[in-house]
Amino acid sequence: MDITLQQVSYAYARNTPFEKRALYNVDLYIPSGSYQAIIGHTGSGKSTILQHLNALLKPSDGSIQIGDVEVKADKKNSHLRKVRQKVGIVFQFPEHQLFEETVLKDIMFGPMNFGVPKEEARLRAIELVKLLGLPEEVMEKSPFDLSGGQMRRVAIAGVLAMNPEVLVLDEPTAGLDPRGRKEIMDLFYQLHKEKGLTTVLVTHSMEDAARYADRIAIMHNGKCVLEGAPQAIFENEGRLKEYRLELPQSVKFQKKIEQLIGMKLPTICLTEESLAAELAQLINKEREV
Ligand code: ADP
Numbered sequence: 001m002d003i004t005l006q007q008v009s010y011a012y013a014r015n016t017p018f019e020k021r022a023l024y025n026v027d028l029y030i031p032s033g034s035y036q037a038i039i040g041h042t043g044s045g046k047s048t049i050l051q052h053l054n055a056l057l058k059p060s061d062g063s064i065q066i067g068d069v070e071v072k073a074d075k076k077n078s079h080l081r082k083v084r085q086k087v088g089i090v091f092q093f094p095e096h097q098l099f100e101e102t103v104l105k106d107i108m109f110g111p112m113n114f115g116v117p118k119e120e121a122r123l124r125a126i127e128l129v130k131l132l133g134l135p136e137e138v139m140e141k142s143p144f145d146l147s148g149g150q151m152r153r154v155a156i157a158g159v160l161a162m163n164p165e166v167l168v169l170d171e172p173t174a175g176l177d178p179r180g181r182k183e184i185m186d187l188f189y190q191l192h193k194e195k196g197l198t199t200v201l202v203t204h205s206m207e208d209a210a211r212y213a214d215r216i217a218i219m220h221n222g223k224c225v226l227e228g229a230p231q232a233i234f235e236n237e238g239r240l241k242e243y244r245l246e247l248p249q250s251v252k253f254q255k256k257i258e259q260l261i262g263m264k265l266p267t268i269c270l271t272e273e274s275l276a277a278e279l280a281q282l283i284n285k286e287r288e289v
Contacts, residue, residue: 001086001165001198003030003053007062010048014060022048024222025062030215035192035199037209037230040219041244046170046202049219053168053200054087055080067165085114088164092171094155098143103129106143107157114162121161128157132187149180156184160191166198167191173208185212210234210248210270218243231268250275 010023023045030036038046051057052064055071063072066087069079091097100106107125112118129139132153138146143154156172169188173181189212192199203209209216209230216233218226220243226233234240234251247255250272257279258264265282269275 001067002032002065003067003166003198003200004028004065005049005052005059005062006064008049008052008059008064009061010052010057011060022222023059026222026224028217028224028227030198030200032198033196034215035189035201035213037201037203037213037216038219039203039206039209039216039245044219045222046219048222050089050168050170050200050202053166054089055083056089081114085162086164087166087168088159088162089168090156090159090170090172092174093152094159094172095143095148095151098151098155098158101142102140103134103143103146103154104139106154107161110158110162124161124163125157128160131160132157133183149176152176152180152184164197166200168200168202170202171204172201173205188212206234206246206248207250207271210250218245230270234268234270254278 005026005028008023008026009021012020012022026045026049028049038049040046048057052059052071053066055066055077058071058073060073063070066083069077069083071077071080071083098106100109104122104125107128108118108121111121111124116124126139129136134150134153138150138154143151146154159167167188172188173184176184185208188199191197201208201213213230216228216230217224218233225243226236226239234247237247240247246252248270250269254265254269254275265278267278269278
């Protein structure tokens with residue numbers, strides 16, 4: 001599902017003494033099936049954009065097209081329910097929103113609320129518990145008796161149970177240990193590929209943006225100041241510094257190696273694995289000479 005933000009501006013508490021402008025004329029096109037990362041410092045407007053993606057917020061000015069629904073300040077929308085069903089948001093610390101007596105009921109809640117028959121919702125929940133690597137016994141347990149990592153997975157299953165076409169992830173691994181982080185990020189990537197989802201990831205992690213995304217947008221003081229493929233974004237260290245953003249570890253390491261050996265590698269390496277492969281190729285070439 002294509003999403004297009006056109007000159008989107010947003011102010012909180014508009015027309016009150018507390019008015020706070022959060023977005024200024026943001027243009028962003030997220031094509032169906034792409035993996036879009038949004039990065040930027042705290043307060044740059046990432047969460048505000050994210051809440052526009054399923055019309056939780058409406059632009060103060062400009063418009064946002066979500067599939068075939070256009071959302072505009074002055075337009076009455078009767079289709080927002082459809083949008084909310086198709087765009088699933090995994091908010092930060094989504095486990096804080098768990099509330100049902102059992103894991104099963106919690107995962108079934110969303111789909112049933114949107115009219116999915118009980119049996120189908122139950123089947124979806126069973127499948128998702130498996131997919132997320134949770135033991136089957138958790139089904140009848142209270143979500144509050146689970147570990148933090150398991151609660152996070154149950155909450156994610158609740159969003160996936162809606163069968164969204166667009167998955168919006170707001171720092172989905174915040175607070176997890178490194179292994180849990182990688183497992184969850186890999187799972188989102190697998191779902192992205194297998195189900196042909198459009199994925200939008202808001203993250204502080206340059207590594208995650210570099211590894212998973214095919215487009216990156218940089219937000220700074222409420223404006224989208226740079227947008228492009230990860231290679232192009234991370235080639236431009238000067239621009240990143242302007243926005244107080246770092247390079248991913250693999251690119252930092254690549255730059256150090258290039259300094260030491262006095263030559264440039266042919267491409268920017270967005271992951272440790274691709275850096276290792278480039279270096280191995282270089283060493284093998286040297287050996288042949
Ligand atoms: P980020 O997600 O990048 O940290 P936000 O979108 O949360 O940025 O915030 C953008 C700006 O809007 C910030 O200046 C922030 O203080 C302000 N802001 C965010 N939420 C609210 C709110 N509910 N009321 C007033 N101002 C807000």
